[in-house]
Amino acid sequence: MKSSITILAIFTLFISCKEESTTKINKYFDLKTSITNQINVLNKEKPTFSKTVWSDNTPETKDVKIEDWSKELELFLQTDLNKPAYLNSYEINQSDSLIVYHLKKSENLPVNNIKILLKNNQLTAMEATIANQNYLYETDKHVKMTLVDNVVNYYLIEGTQKLVFGDKKAFKIEAKVKK
Template identity: 40%
Template sequence: MRKLLFISLLLAGCTNSETTQSSKIYFDLAGLVNQQIASLTQKQPLAHKSLLLEEKTEAINTTKIDWKKEFELFLQADLNKQSYQLSYDVAEGPQKLSYTLKKGESLPVKLLVIVFDEKERPIHIEALLQTKNYLYESEKHLQMNLENNQVINYQIIGWQELFVGKRKNFKVNGILVNK
């Protein structure tokens, strides 16, 4: 009986500590994006996708998109990583939440903004990611618009410059035609 009580208390203690460790201190962007990935992978909606790389443009209409790859940068913009805790200033306004990297911090996510509708559902997400080291420098502006908790369009604009090359600009637009 004592062993059973001890094991029960031990398990309850482990559960509480796991909950504390996995609790989100910032908006759960990864949860939202993973939900979108699962939904879009299941539904396979028709999407109009255009890509601009330097001077070359390509546009396609397709239902065959690897949504995990497509939204990888949005997953990278999630702030709920242990090394990111306490690194952001938070500003809350009516239907808007902004996270700005604190001065002196050197994380890649510089800004994350979430706009909500009247039902407190995210309708617009914006992020700025910047990386700079001795090999390369890059910047990416991400935007995602949602309606009724479903992505309706997204955009990624950015550039990358290797230390021995010139800056390469790119732009990806995606519009979901039939959600």
């Protein structure tokens, strides 16, 4: 009998810990949900974008219907600050329509800063700087997105990448919805 009570107590403790760990508290603006919602809308509506890709400073522009928006906007998802490791890592400056997050000097995380514009508590624009560095490579990325009528109408992804045994290479992708 004593062993079954012990097992029941351990099981109850396990369940209560599991429930507690799945509760997510968002200290920062929930960009992940906003961008995931945009991905769902764009995958459903399949708008045509005029997309320009710069390679070696030479632009190439095409009208495209993007098939996989989660892949296209992956860098935007990486700006999610609501991760346990990021909890107290950012300074916050906020007004009714603007939120700015800056990485504290004492922290070493990939997202350096984010600027979020809101209208009626809805995302209308965002931009962020992401940087990663280790002994093999160094990257520096800037992403920007604007929304009209709660749907993405423009985005920019640009930056540089340098491998340890190579030159620094710049990249830029800019896309605007076709009217």
